[in-house]
Amino acid sequence: MDIQAILSQLSFAAENPRKMLEEQLAQGKKVVGCFPSYTPEELVDAAGMVPFGVWGAQMEPYLAKKYLPVFACPILQSSLEMGLSGKLDGLSAVVIPTLCDTFRCITQDWLAGVPHIPMIPVSYPQNRTDAGIRFLRSEFAVVKGKLEEVCGHPITDEDIKKSIRVYNEHTAVMREFTAVANEHLDIIDPVMRHHVMKSAWFMPKAEHTRLMRELVTALKATQPTCFKGRRVLLSGIAAEPDSLLQILTDNNVAVVGDDLAQESRQYTAPIPEGQGDPLLRLAGKWRGQLCSLAHDEGKGRVDMLVDMANVTSADGMIFCQMKFCDPEEYDYPLISRALKEIGVPTLCLEVDQQPGSTEQIRTRLQTFAEMLG
Amino acid sequence: MEEKVTQAAPGAAPQKPKKPLPKSRIMVGEQLAKLYQDTIDAKARGEKIGWSASIFPQEIAEALGLYIVYPENQAAGLAARHQSDDLLAHAEAAGYNMDICSYARTSLAYMDTLTAESNNMPKPDFVLCCNNICNQLTKWFENLAHQFQVPMFLIDTVYNYDPCASEEKVKYVRAQIDDLIHGLEEISGKKMDYDKLTEVMRISQRNKDLWREANELLAAKPAPLAGFDLFNYMSCMVCNRGKESTTAVLEQLISEIKENIAQGKSTFPVEEEYRVFWEGIACWPYLGHTFKTLKKYGINMVATGYVNAWGLEYEPGDLDGLARAYIDLPNNNNNLETVVARRIEAHKKFQVDGTIYHVNRSCKVMDCQQYETQRRISEATGIPFTSFDGDQADFRAYSEAQYETRIQGLVEVMEQRKKEREGGKG
Numbered sequence: 094m095d096i097q098a099i100l101s102q103l104s105f106a107a108e109n110p111r112k113m114l115e116e117q118l119a120q121g122k123k124v125v126g127c128f129p130s131y132t133p134e135e136l137v138d139a140a141g142m143v144p145f146g147v148w149g150a151q152m153e154p155y156l157a158k159k160y161l162p163v164f165a166c167p168i169l170q171s172s173l174e175m176g177l178s179g180k181l182d183g184l185s186a187v188v189i190p191t192l193c194d195t196f197r198c199i200t201q202d203w204l205a206g207v208p209h210i211p212m213i214p215v216s217y218p219q220n221r222t223d224a225g226i227r228f229l230r231s232e233f234a235v236v237k238g239k240l241e242e243v244c245g246h247p248i249t250d251e252d253i254k255k256s257i258r259v260y261n262e263h264t265a266v267m268r269e270f271t272a273v274a275n276e277h278l279d280i281i282d283p284v285m286r287h288h289v290m291k292s293a294w295f296m297p298k299a300e301h302t303r304l305m306r307e308l309v310t311a312l313k314a315t316q317p318t319c320f321k322g323r324r325v326l327l328s329g330i331a332a333e334p335d336s337l338l339q340i341l342t343d344n345n346v347a348v349v350g351d352d353l354a355q356e357s358r359q360y361t362a363p364i365p366e367g368q369g370d371p372l373l374r375l376a377g378k379w380r381g382q383l384c385s386l387a388h389d390e391g392k393g394r395v396d397m398l399v400d401m402a403n404v405t406s407a408d409g410m411i412f413c414q415m416k417f418c419d420p421e422e423y424d425y426p427l428i429s430r431a432l433k434e435i436g437v438p439t440l441c442l443e444v445d446q447q448p449g450s451t452e453q454i455r456t457r458l459q460t461f462a463e464m465l466g
Numbered sequence: 467m468e469e470k471v472t473q474a475a476p477g478a479a480p481q482k483p484k485k486p487l488p489k490s491r492i493m494v495g496e497q498l499a500k501l502y503q504d505t506i507d508a509k510a511r512g513e514k515i516g517w518s519a520s521i522f523p524q525e526i527a528e529a530l531g532l533y534i535v536y537p538e539n540q541a542a543g544l545a546a547r548h549q550s551d552d553l554l555a556h557a558e559a560a561g562y563n564m565d566i567c568s569y570a571r572t573s574l575a576y577m578d579t580l581t582a583e584s585n586n587m588p589k590p591d592f593v594l595c596c597n598n599i600c601n602q603l604t605k606w607f608e609n610l611a612h613q614f615q616v617p618m619f620l621i622d623t624v625y626n627y628d629p630c631a632s633e634e635k636v637k638y639v640r641a642q643i644d645d646l647i648h649g650l651e652e653i654s655g656k657k658m659d660y661d662k663l664t665e666v667m668r669i670s671q672r673n674k675d676l677w678r679e680a681n682e683l684l685a686a687k688p689a690p691l692a693g694f695d696l697f698n699y700m701s702c703m704v705c706n707r708g709k710e711s712t713t714a715v716l717e718q719l720i721s722e723i724k725e726n727i728a729q730g731k732s733t734f735p736v737e738e739e740y741r742v743f744w745e746g747i748a749c750w751p752y753l754g755h756t757f758k759t760l761k762k763y764g765i766n767m768v769a770t771g772y773v774n775a776w777g778l779e780y781e782p783g784d785l786d787g788l789a790r791a792y793i794d795l796p797n798n799n800n801n802l803e804t805v806v807a808r809r810i811e812a813h814k815k816f817q818v819d820g821t822i823y824h825v826n827r828s829c830k831v832m833d834c835q836q837y838e839t840q841r842r843i844s845e846a847t848g849i850p851f852t853s854f855d856g857d858q859a860d861f862r863a864y865s866e867a868q869y870e871t872r873i874q875g876l877v878e879v880m881e882q883r884k885k886e887r888e889g890g891k892g
Contacts, residue, residue, distance in 0.1 A: 162825060162833050164565065191625040194601050194798075198834030200627050201802035205838045219597065219604055219622035224641035228624070231634035388604050390611055390618045417565050419830070423605035426561030427612065441561075 096311045099304055100285060106292035110146070111180065113295040117143045118183050123244060126187035127294075128196075129168060129330065130354040130386060132215060133233050135260050135364070135375055137188070138298060139252040140244040146294025147172050147187060148355060149446050150180075151334050160202040164417050166195045167446035168330070173199060176207035186211040186243045188236065192386040193420050213239045219388035221380045229376035237372070253371035261363045263298045266305040268360050271350065273309055275405065276317035278324075278347040283338035286348050290356035323465040324349040326401055328428065329413030329421055331355040333444065336451045337458075344462040349405040352398055353413065358384055385420035394424060395431045402437045408465040411458075412441045438464060488733075490719040491698060497711050498701045501535065502585060508533040509588035514654050517587065517610065518594035519603050520704045521775065521796050523621060523788055525670055526646055527594065528708035529663035530656050534594065536705045537610075540576070540585040541569035545750035545859035549583040554860060567828040568859035570606040577613050592616050592653055594646075598623040598792055598799040600831045617653065619646045623793040626800045631793040639789035660783075666708045667782035673707050674777050676716035683723045684768045685816050688738035690726035693767035694757045695733055697748055703776035739764030740880050743813055745771060745839075746824030746832055751861040752869075759870055763877045769816040771797055771809065798831045805835075806842045813847050819880045822873070823853035827863040850883065852876040 094102075106113050117124050125137045126147040134144040149171030154161075156177040157170045175181045187210055191197045200214045215236050218225035237248055270289065274281040281289070289308070293301050322345030332338060332353055341348065351357045365377040379387070383394045402410065410432055412425055429439045440461040442454060487495075509515050515533045518524065527534050544550040545568070556575035558564060564571075576582055580589060595607035595618060604620060611618035621642050624635055631639075647658050680699070684691055699719060702712045726732055742760070744767045749756050760767060778795050780787035797805045813821070823840055825833055840851050852872045857863035 160835070160837055162836075164827065165830065165834050191627060192601075194829075194831035195834050197601075197625045197798075197831055200625075201835045202838060205802070214625075214627040216624045216627065218624060218638060220620055220642060222641070222645070224638050225622070228634055228638035231632070385605070388608065388620055388622065390608060390620075392608065392612050414563070417830075419563075419566055419602055420605055422563040422566050423570075423602075423609055425563070427609065429561055 094307055094311075096280060096308065096315065099308045099311065100280075100289070102304060103292040103308070104285070104288040106295045107288040110150075110295045114145055114183055117145070117297075123185040124183065125240070125243065126181060126184045126210070128172065128187060128189045128199075130190075130192065130358065130384065131217065131379070131382070132188040132190055133236055133375055134298075135253065135256040136233065136237050136240055136248065138259060139256040140240045140246075140248050141252075142185065142240070142244055143297050145184065146291075147175070147181065148291075148294065148331065150175065151446050151448055153447055156206075160206055161198075166193075166417050167415065167444075169195050169199050171446045173202060173206065176203060176210060181207075181210060184210050186213055186240070188213045188215060190214075191216045193418075195417075211239075211243065217379060217387070221382075221387070226373070226376045226380055229379055230370070230373045233372045233376055250371050253375065257364045257371060257374060259298050259302065261366075263293070263302045263305070264360045264363050266302055266309060267293065267357075269309050270305055270312075271357060271360075273312045275349050277312050277315060278320040278322075278349070279318045280312070280315070283332075283341040283346070283348045284335050286351075287332060287335070287338055287356070290351075290353075293359070294355075320347055322346055323408045323462055324406060325465075326350045326352065326398065326405065326407045326410040327356075327413055328352040328398060328410060329354070329444065330415040330418055331444065332411075332413045333446070337442075337444070337454055340451065340455050340458045341462075344459055346458075346462050346465075349407055350401045352383075352394070352401065354384060354386070358382075385418075385424045392424075392427055395427050398428055399431050399435055402432060402435065407437060409461065410437055410439045411461070412439055413444045414441050416443055416445045488719075488722050490715055490722055493711075493715045493718055494699050494702055497706055497709075497715060498539075500711075501533075501705055502587065505533040505535050506586070506588050514591040515588060516592045516594050517590040517607075519596050519599065519607065521598050521778075521792065522594045522596040523643060523646070523792055524708050525663060525666050525788065526643065526658075527650060528670075529666045530650055530654055530658060532650065532654055532656075534705075535587040537573040537576075537587075537606075538569050539701055539704050540582070540587060541572035541859050542748075542750050543585045544572060544582055545861075546753055547584060548751060548861070550751075550859055551861065553579070553582065564860075567600075567602045567606070568857055568863075569828065570602055572859055573606065574609060577610055590614055590616055592650070593618045594621075595619065596621040596623060596792060598796040600798055600829070602830075617649065619649055621646065621792065623799055626793065626804070629801065629804050631790050635793060636786055636789050639793055640786050643785055643789055664783040667780065667788065669710055669713065670708045670778070671780070671782060673703070673709075673712045673716060674779065676713065676720060677703055677707075678777050680716060680720050680723060681769070682815075683720070683727070686727055687741070687817055688732055689734060689741065689766050689768045690723050690732050692732070692734040692757075693744070693770065694748075694753070696770075697753070700776075707776060734761075734766045736761055736764050738766045740819045740877070740884075741766055741768045741817060742820045742822050742876075743767075743769045743771075743809070743816065743818045744822050744824070745809075745836070746826050747829065747858040749824060749826075749856040749864055750859055752856070752864050752866070755866055756856075756869065759873050763873065765820075765873070765877070767822070769812050769818060771805075771812070802835055802838060802842075806839060806846070809839070809843050810846050813843065813849055818849060819883065820876050821849055821851035822876070823851060825853050825855050827855065827857040827860065829858065850876060850879040 553575035
């Protein structure tokens, strides 16, 4: 397959989650919704079911207003709306992590409003000590038991080990993609980069890995191009909608790295290798996760972004502030200050899932691009 | 301090003399002032002092004899005295979004300035955080620790999506308490005396019982106290719940309440027409307005989940029990079913006629399941409710007109119910 054919397949998945879900259901597979940002997807895969990202959608919530105030996270508002309005029917269950205050409540609102899709909650420890990781292992054991009820058969250690291999291979190829994409910023423009990264949520991982390998191979076989525009990093929960990213392309700005929960944050580290207890290995991945949703006394995320800016020679950083996402709001002043100190300007852009005009965003991005020179 | 005397305008009605404060109020005021001053003095002596989240296992630092102050208490106090507006503006100028909890914004600004009109706290040598109230505390205290370059001790209690804590969770929190003890021993150079710890736990339990008793005395009809009065004593439980001075304050308060009951009196200044349950934190910048509006209709707030949030129950000396108590107590750390069951029990016990829900703009964990909570409690009890938009410390999120209209609406329903009840009796 040539590059465009692969990209078109990945774009289709990113833009048509419902069709991707129906495709899996038509094949007789059970599909389990996985809420942002972290769930033990590997256990869903190990159960022979398909993990499916639930990242909300661009929509005006209506039914969700019965449960949530207007200042609730847009992703969770629209995800709940999708559950309430039947747009997620077909899922055999959803897994919801209790990573922030709104998430705590969403587990309860889901139970009340969407009783026909079983909800499996999972609590991630904030202290990633040995005791914390042991606790997470116990949480995963509970999730495993609940998934076994959904799939109707036991999930063996061998099944989990196999899935860990699948996920580690996927992580490796996604990291390879983000590196090689920077050699081809003409092909992998901001919208396309986002589609490639987002598509991973709506395809079985082994299948996505296969396509990504083909893509990476094809990109490596293509003559690298020298990008003449401005290079930026994206940080935040998600950078959507496409119209926002298109404005970057329109202004000759490329994305050369990201710290988005929906994208590269998923691939910061592989699951620890070894032959030991697979659930403990799975839990071990959480130990090093840098994210606003994971306690980080040393604010390692700030240093990581400074390093990323240096390594990618970024001219600036766009902080995609998901509206009403308080964990991100606490990190922004620190990140902005640290990047400013190394001469990398930041733009804090509010990201929403409710339809609205992009004109103000266009003006701000144009000004920012001009400022980058 | 010399008392400020305001000259009355010629022809104006003479000012109503202020009622003398009850002895317990003077005691609690002195106790809190002493805590702030003691901490400043300790810092000046070179001792290590800490800042702490309010529902943190205070027993550990108390037993080690460390001085601890509480940013939530600081922020609430500043807001109630209308002294936090500049701090909120400072935080926003520093890049903190208005969406962030207003206690946190106040505190993150104070982190920069270390100056406020009152409730000043010295720079911490460590910070103590527990996320059983909310996850914003984790982020807030991370930023404090980062700015001050001091260690942070986080007791992560992990949300109870099940009705109560699992053994695995208790083990995890217990391990964190052990780490906390060792960490504070290292910082302070003091060694934990476990007999002293048991004694602090015993005092804390005694205080918890007294606090509960004081609250439950408001179940009497009419209530012997204006429910808002209890807000004035919360610092006992927030900042001093492991101290014997709190035992003295609460014993005095209880004796005053009992005296009111014996004499058929109440501090609620008008006849108690209606009794309500208040859900959520007080609206500190508008405490006067929220109270006076209720008073106008004879509504006494006789119960609130917030005031009761410090009833931590364990056996003195049992550190697993301590861990369990800090996981299971706070409503914000519990699933909807548990919270609703507790609330229904309180609605019945305190014989309330209505519920007022504060949609607190600062507190997503309280707001994002509140609509379902309202429906379930009302369906189970038949008690009407209203809600209003406000904030615990940001004056910009509250509308006096909206509050008055909502309360008026609730009164109409309560009045109708009352007539039906009285008609039924006749």
